[in-house]
Amino acid sequence: MFNLAALMLEKVGIIVIVAYLLSQMKSFRHIIQTEHKTNERILLILLFGAFGIISNYTGIEVHHNSINRAEWLSDLEQESALANTRVMGVVIGGVLGGPIVGVGAGLVAGVHRYTLGGFTAFACAISTIIAGIIAGYFGKKRIQTGKPITARFAVMIGMIMESVQMLLILVIAKPFEQAWSLVQFISFPMIFGNGLGTLLFMFIISAIKRDKELTRANQTNQAFLIADQTLPYFRQGLNLHSCREIAEIMLKLTEANAVSITDEHQVLAHVGAASDHHIPKSKPETGLTKKVLEYGKISVARSKKEILCIHNDCSLEAAIVLPLRVKNKIVGTLKMYYTKPEKLDRVQQELAEGLANLFSTQLELAEAERQTKLLKDAEIKALQAQIHPHFLFNSINTISALCRTDADKARKLLLELSSFFRGNLQGARQMLLPLEKELTNVRAYLSLEQTRFPNKYFIDFQIEPGIEKVLIPPFTLQPIVENAIHYGFPRSKSEGIITIRIFSEKNQLKIIVADNGRGIPDERIEVLGKQLVNSKKGNGTAIFNINERLKGIYNGKACLTIKSQVDHGTTVSISIPLDSKGVFDQNAESLHSG
Incomplete structure (x- = not known):
């Protein structure tokens, strides 16, 4: 018995070695890792059925409680039996693949065992098929209840099925005395040998599944990292600068040898290999890109011929080209190129597809944000256009009157009026401008107002030195000063005082406009600035x-x-x-272009 146990461990080792070698093959790992469709089930049946056949051929012939042969077996003597690891492969197949795989693998291995002969041939064939059915059934039940297929579970099923085989030998094999003697001799080595083999085999399967989970986690982390670093550039839309930055980030964080981004008409960026002829601003040169732009479907090329580059000496030999969409409209392509076809594996392909979907979403969000800003700009400019018509007419009347009495003062006021409206035009084109320009606008406005109403109010400017270059939204200060003049001192005979304080405090720019006018009732304060307020002179727009x-x-x-x-x-x-800083940087370009 002990010699048989040692030989059984050798046979288990053969199967485990084969399983380990298979685990290094991508096709085997793919079959184990994916959900099993018809094609995968057929492959699993053939695979685990083959394990059973190998176990039959490499089994140990037992003749009258002694080891007869431990070599490659093609047939058995009539009074001989076979000790092997056949049930192990069938049970693992059933547990992993379900009843169909279990039955299929059991039939393949069981029928083959029957052809080898021996007085236990029929009993072993039947027990192998039953083992596949039961293992498949309990494996499926465990998955349906949400429990994982663990090594412990598989070992338990394997040892039970090996015990069932011993019982069937006792029931079916004849003569009973010989069957009983055989079971006593082989039961312990086979039950525990197959249990150990199942344990080792499941460790290999578990390692494959862990590798998949680890790969997915790495992919997810990598995708999030790429998304985080590229998001600021996608917010700028598809242009030469943003796309080059995006392509540089992707080249650094993926296995691609070159990354390219196009819009519908031209290459916007190409970094990495073959940059000598894949040049930005040129039309897409590869037929693969044109195909994706036309049909909107992902295209994968695994040879230079499939890429269809017009340059014969192009170093790119594999590519995946993905469409970029905004609201179901194709706006460009994302391309990842490889100099060796084997680098474009399933992991890289899944990562590229995920990034393309993510980038399309980012482009849609950027477009929505741009449209919102355009709408807000339009609303602001429409409001700005309504602010000063009455002020213009009053100023012109004042200047007209001064032309007859004080020509020099009239000339000065014309320059102030020109400065004021120039500031208005600049503000209408920009989201932010320097504080000093806003102050210039306010002083021009006050100069015109104080000419109309001399000695009515005094303006006290208290500006902290060194903050004149800070960017603020245009028309932030002037409308507040205008409100103080018109609403703070109506029909007032005493001189009003307006204090304008601007300073920095705790990393904040503080702008304070205070007057000693008539004040505002509490009920109006509660809604002022939060909603449009009807009044005799306006509706609280400013x-x-x-x-x-x-x-x-x-x-x-x-x-x-x-x-x-x-x-x-x-x-x-x-x-x-x-x-x-983000706000200022975002608007710096519009500031300079204005």
Whole structure:
């Protein structure tokens, strides 16, 4: 018995070695890792049926309780039996593949065992088929209940099925005395030998599945890393600069030898191999890209011929080209090229497909954000156009009157009026401008107003030195000063005082406009700036517009507050974050182009 146990361990080792070698093959790993469709089930039946056949051929011939042969067996003597690992392969096949695979592998291995002969041939054939059925049934049940197929579970099923085989030998094989003697001799080595083999085999299967999970986790992390680094550039849309940055990031973080991005008409970026002839601003040269742009389907090429590059000496030999979509419209392609076809494996293909979907979503979000900003810009410019018509007419009347009495003063006011409206035009074209330009606009406005109403109010500027270059939204300060003049001092005989304080505090730019005018009632303070407010002179557009722009531009990090007391004056405070680098960078281009 001990000699048989040692030989059984050798036979188990053969199967385990074969299983390990197979586990290094991509096709085998793919079959084990994927959900089993008809083709995969057929392959699993053939695979685990083959394990059974190998076990039959490499089994140990037992003749009258002694080891007769432990070599390659093609037939058995009539009074001989076979000790092997056949049931192990069938059980593992059934547990992993379900009843269909279990029955199929059992039939293949069982029928083959029957052809070898021996007085236990029929009993062993039947027990092998039954083992496949039962293993498949319990494997399927375990999966349906949401439990994993563990090595412990498989070992238990394998040892039970080997025990069932011993029982069937006792029931079916004749004569009974010989069957009983055989079972006593082989039961322990076969039950525990197959149990050990099943355990080792399942360890290999578990390692394959862990590798898949680890690969998926790495893919997910890699995709998130790429998405995080490329998102700022996708927000700029598809242009030469953004696409080159995106391609550089992808080349660094993937296994691709070259990355290319196109729009519908031209190559926007190509970095990596073959950059000498895949040049930005040129038309897409590969037939593969043209095909994807036309049909909108992913294309994979695994040879230079399939890429269809017009340059014969092109070093690119494999590629995956994916469409980029915005609202179901193809707006370009993402291309990952490889100099060796074997580098374009399933992992790279799945990563590329995931990134293409992710990039399409980012482009859609960028387009939606751009449309929102365009709409907001249009609304702001429409409001800006309505701010000053009455001021223009009043200023012209004042200048017209001065032309007869003080020509020099009239000339100066014309320059101030010109400066004021020039500032308005610049503000209408920009989302942000330097504080000093806003102050210039305010001073021009005040110069014209104080000419119309001399000695009516005094303006006190308190500006912290060195902050003139800070960017702020245009028309932030001037409308508040205008409100203080028109609503703070109506029909007032005493001189009003307006204090304009601008300073930095705790990484915030503070803008405070305070007057000693008539103040605002509490019921109006509660809604001012939060909604349009009807009044005799307007509808609260200026304060509401400023508040909405501050919230939109600074993502809720800026704020406008109003404090007032009737007959004691009003204070309007604005707080803008000084560290909003992203906001300033985003609008710097429009600032310079304006």
